[in-house]
Amino acid sequence: MPELPEVERARTAIERAGLNRKIAEVDDTDTWVCRPHPPGEIADALRGRRLVSAHRQGKTMWCETSGQGRSRTPGPTLGVHLGMSGRIVITQRGGTPTEGGDRLTGPYANAQDDPNRKAIWDRFTIAFGDGGSLALFDKRRLARVRLDPDLSRLGPDAQRVDRSDFVERVARGVAPVKARLLDQSVIAGVGNLLADETLWQAKISPRRPAGELSRTELNRLYRSLQNSTQAAIEHGGVHTGEIIEFRGVGRHCPRCGTEMTVAGVGGRTTWWCPQEQN
DNA sequence: AACAATGTTCAGTC
DNA sequence: GGACTGAACATTGT
Known part of the structure; x- marks a missing residue:
């Protein structure tokens, strides 16, 4: 699930x-999700502190994180990446399910109250002193947790980038524009x-070389990205x-009714309307 | 059983 | 070195 909106x-x-909320204990024993931290390292760094702000x-x-005890010195930063299927589940005092948190829905709804959920799919858990918790629930196990994550290779956030910066960055190279959009x-x-949603809204083919888009198309792409x-x-x-919902064999474009096309673009399965997206 | 999956990363090629 | 492609990663769902 997780893309920017999730x-x-x-x-x-x-x-x-x-x-x-005071961090009483931390389960960081999944050495794959918490790599390269050895078990206990993240726990030792966080125990006794509080999360004080959340960024993206x-x-x-x-x-x-806060300083410990009377110390004014801030603690380490706790980085979380949800990967392909990770979700954050927060419980309140006494473990009341997810009030104010991200309640599990859809195919994972059953896992919400499954007593085995924690043991099997919670890959990282913070137990608060009040009895509640914050867990990283991830069936696929491609999520990542790490201290002081390196953000230096990330481009500007898609929701906050301004139009001229967006145009300058995206309109380059011969790779398909979709591959360019997917490049973090x-x-x-x-x-x-x-x-796919953005390109469909902008009526631009995912295969178009990014560097060949016109000014008009780039402006439209930017607007569509913001909107979607x-x-x-x-x-x-x-x-x-x-x-x-129009990703699927035999489905049709909701605007013009043309049958949707599917192909691999930018290394991912891609659906688009061959009539309108040029 | 084989394949795809809303993610990133790394090896390999040009 | 930069740009680009494809496979690998762990696990689940179809």
């Missing part, structure tokens, strides 16, 4: 329900579904986009 919602959930650039999130060092936050991103955040995620 990560933004997770960040908001942390901001609303996960801050300023593209699909990368991080929390700043160019613009951070666009994933496979949001890219904002809509996805408000409506609950990229899966709420218009084009998403």
Whole structure:
């Protein structure tokens, strides 16, 4: 699931329900998700502190932490990347399910109250002193947790980049424009579904070489990206986009009725309308 | 059983 | 070195 809109919602959930609660214990024993930190390293760094703010650039999130005890010196930054399927689940005092957090829905709804969920799919957990917790739930296990994450290779956030910066960065090279949009060092936050949605809205073929787009097309692409991103955040995620339900064999373009085309572009399965997207 | 999956990274080629 | 492509990564769902 997680592209920029889902990560933004997770960040908001942390901001609303996960801050300023004392960290009593941390389970960082999944050495794959927490690599390269050895078990206990993240726990030792966080125990006794509090998360004090939640930030995001593209699909990368991080929390700043408080000093310990009377110390005014801030703690380390806790970086979280949701990977392909990670979600943040926050519980309140006494473990009440996810009030204010990201309630599990859709195919994972069953896992919400599954007693085995924690043991099997919670890859990283912070236990707060009040009895609640913040967990990284991730079936696919491609999520990442790390201290003081390196953000230097991320481009500007797709939601905050201004138009001239966007145009200058995207309109380069001979690679397909979709590949350019997916490159996190160019613009951070666009994933496979949001890219298809944006290109469909802008009526631009995903295969067009990025450097050959006209000024008009680039402006349209920028607008479409802003619109589809904002809509996805408000409506609950990229899966709420218009084009998403038209990914599938025999499906038709919701605007013109032409049968959708599928092919690999930029290394990902890509759907587009061959009639309108040129 | 084989393949795709909303993610990143790294090896290899030009 | 930069630009670009494709495979690998761990696991699940179809």
